[in-house]
Amino acid sequence: xxxxxxxxxxxxxxxxxxxxxxxxxxxxxxxxxxxxxxxxxxxxxxxxxxxxxxxxxxxxxxxxxxxxxxxxxxxxxxxxxxxxxxxxxxxxxxxxxxxxxxxxxxxxxxx
Amino acid sequence: xxxxxxxxxxxxxxxxxxxxxxxxxxxxxxxxxxxxxxxxxxxxxxxxxxxxxxxxxxxxxxxxxxxxxxxxxxxxxxxxxxxxxxxxxxxxxxxxxxxxxxxxxxxxxxxxxxxxxxxxxxxxxxx
Amino acid sequence: xxxxxxxxxxxxxxxxxxxxxxxxxxxxxxxxxxxxxxxxxxxxxxxxxxxxxxxxxxxxxxxxxxxxxxxxxxxxxxxxxxxxxxxxxxxxxxxxxxx
Numbered sequence: 001x002x003x004x005x006x007x008x009x010x011x012x013x014x015x016x017x018x019x020x021x022x023x024x025x026x027x028x029x030x031x032x033x034x035x036x037x038x039x040x041x042x043x044x045x046x047x048x049x050x051x052x053x054x055x056x057x058x059x060x061x062x063x064x065x066x067x068x069x070x071x072x073x074x075x076x077x078x079x080x081x082x083x084x085x086x087x088x089x090x091x092x093x094x095x096x097x098x099x100x101x102x103x104x105x106x107x108x109x110x111x
Numbered sequence: 112x113x114x115x116x117x118x119x120x121x122x123x124x125x126x127x128x129x130x131x132x133x134x135x136x137x138x139x140x141x142x143x144x145x146x147x148x149x150x151x152x153x154x155x156x157x158x159x160x161x162x163x164x165x166x167x168x169x170x171x172x173x174x175x176x177x178x179x180x181x182x183x184x185x186x187x188x189x190x191x192x193x194x195x196x197x198x199x200x201x202x203x204x205x206x207x208x209x210x211x212x213x214x215x216x217x218x219x220x221x222x223x224x225x226x227x228x229x230x231x232x233x234x235x236x237x238x
Numbered sequence: 239x240x241x242x243x244x245x246x247x248x249x250x251x252x253x254x255x256x257x258x259x260x261x262x263x264x265x266x267x268x269x270x271x272x273x274x275x276x277x278x279x280x281x282x283x284x285x286x287x288x289x290x291x292x293x294x295x296x297x298x299x300x301x302x303x304x305x306x307x308x309x310x311x312x313x314x315x316x317x318x319x320x321x322x323x324x325x326x327x328x329x330x331x332x333x334x335x336x337x
Contacts (some may be wrong), residue, residue: 058183059186059187060179060181061184061187063187063190064149064150067190070190108147130249131249131305133271133301133305134245134246134271161248161249162274165246165305168307170306170308170309171303171305172306173304175299175304176300176304178304180304205248206248206274206277206280207277
């Protein structure tokens with residue numbers, strides 16, 4: 001268990017950096033987590049993060065990479081729904097890294 | 112994962128769900144195993160019999176019991192290519208339920224057909 | 239005496255056994271998976287209807303809502319919240335949990 005500080009507020013994260021309470025999330029939390037990884041969040045990043053948050057709201061799980069890739073392709077087109085594109089945005093793994101920034105738990109089955 | 116499975120055989124998996132949600136952990140555990148197992152790209156079917164049919168009830172709201180409502184996750188199964196959900200008619204009838212009460216599209220089958228489905232399966236995981 | 243039942247009547251016989259041993263003036267509170275027994279139009283609901291002539295029947299509302307059966311509880315059954323559960327336990331000198 002650890003903490004991160006976002007705009008002066010202390011927020012709990014687990015040992016891998018995922019939020020302990022999903023309700024602590026806001027855009028600044030995502031930016032702060034990304035900054036720690038030397039990642040500057042672009043519009044393309046946000047598109048994926050917002051997609052993940054919507055997915056979680058609807059299904060109450062973080063999708064597996066395969067499922068995320070397919071679903072992104074369906075919504076945003078094949079040039080974005082492929083692992084090359086998603087891994088370029090999130091080199092630590094689209095599900096793992098993006099889910100973390102989006103304030104979601106680690107995807108089920110992701111070790 | 113898919114690379115490792117290349118050339119591997121696809122087997123018929125059947126997950127049998129027989130428990131009501133929330134009272135025990137079986138229903139949630141089963142769902143998680145199905146989601147994890149989906150990565151192996153097998154031929155997966157889900158069976159809901161006995162109290163397992165309660166897992167799929169529409170309108171669940173767990174705020175008052177401080178547990179996670181995992182019923183919406185059944186609707187994510189399609190995205191995981193888990194599309195064969197079978198519900199036993201006799202189990203629904205005994206509990207005063209109908210297909211329209213369920214949160215996902217399913218195939219309602221008789222106990223006899225369920226028996227055949229079990230017999231045809233190569234791997235049966237029971238929860 | 240207050241009786242509680244927390245399993246479905248299809249999975250265990252604790253519901254039937256409880257009703258068979260409840261005396262006039264007792265209260266039966268269905269909790270957790272026990273609440274399914276109070277669903278309208280089912281065989282257990284018929285048994286409850288009979289029992290309700292001598293025994294007060296309650297169901298725990300948070301458990302009812304969690305399971306998506308809020309609109310389908312039979313008539314003659316009272317919904318209680320956690321505070322109501324505590325009141326029932328306090329009103330009755332003995333509580334028997336049928337597990």
